[in-house]
Amino acid sequence: MHSFAYHRPKTIAEATSKRAADPDASYLAGGMTLIPTLKQRLANPTQVLDLSAITELKGVSVANGIVSVGAMTCHADVALSADVRKALPALADLAGAIGDPQVRNRGTIGGSLANSDPSADYPAAVVGLGATIHTNTRQISGDDFFKGLFETALEPGELIVKVTLPIAKRAAYMKFANPASGYAVVGVMVADTAQGVRVAVTGAGACAFRQADMEAALAKSFTVAAIKEIVISADDLNADMHATAEYRAHLVGVMARRAVAAMA
Amino acid sequence: MIKISLSVNGTERSGDVEPRTLLVDFLRTQLGLTGTHVGCDTSQCGACTIHLNGKPVKSCTMLAVQADGQNVKTIEGVAVGDEMHPMQAAFKECHGLQCGFCTPGMVMSALGIIERHKGDHLNEAMVRHELEGNLCRCTGYQGIVNAILMGAKNMGVKVI
Known part of the structure; x- marks a missing residue:
């Protein structure tokens, strides 16, 4: 690791003003990506701003049809929350399937979303459930948040404060996990929401995206049969040592059908 | 500094x-x-x-x-004086190790599993699933899983 200075701000304002004063400073959430990145010397921040002491960034609440998750809430706290389990079990399932128990005790929703790893799970929840990202300056629709590979709509220094997820009528998340890392080779969230059916795919493309043809078919008939004939194009999908683009395209169909079947 | x-x-x-x-x-x-x-x-x-x-x-x-x-x-804080913690004793009893390098991490994860399931129950599939964050390069998982189930039982967790 290169050397850097370390600060642990107590408030959002203190964190954002320190970051504004130093464009080469880096926020540290759970550190499950940033610390390995630092260890490999792939990042070289002048200072690390550890967000763990900002209490207003932590916690889960459920009220008025909305699940609200603070940016610094760890995956285990979402997965094991009785309120989340009751209101939006697909979200608890998704959080409980990230990484491994040790990673879930450190990794956070805000860190995962800001990182926009193409194989991360939470982007499927944000896009699939029609969530809103609340930052220190504005609200960003989940549909507009992910811009590409490790790229989001966040401005430099902008800090995610919380994520609000509307409670779906029913929803399910299925993923084909990489057996070594737990990352999604492909993950699909299917949700039947007040705003219609949403199908969000992670792992397959540069960032999470919606599968419009499946949404239209499921809106007409919420059955496995309705999407069985839909062929997913491999164009622009990810290919790496774990899976070809064609295999990922195939998995999008399989995971979507499994998600619909799980709600039958 | x-x-x-x-x-x-x-x-x-x-x-x-x-x-x-x-x-x-x-x-x-x-x-x-x-x-x-x-x-x-x-x-x-x-x-x-x-x-x-x-x-x-x-x-x-x-x-x-x-x-x-x-x-x-x-791991140094798990035993009480010279007396092994029930989970450590179970690892010894079941020979839940081969070279022993992964053992401290396995015991610490095992105690996490017990903490999450105390007052509840455990089975072999749950233990295997929740050990996904620990690797044993000797691949001695059977003994490790047996040890965690025995340790759980001896710590009052229902094993089914």
């Missing part, structure tokens, strides 16, 4: 660290607690698992400064 103070195995400890010092390196080199191992150094293997405020985490993927003011428990 930053001065940090933390509770380690119930004792207040302090030291001067660089911000980039990893928690596992602080524990091993500055406090001499070499029971916590570094296996992969890439957050995969879990040999460095310790408890931070009662929860298992990988100490190779945390800065030592992040543990300032927190509660840390390492």
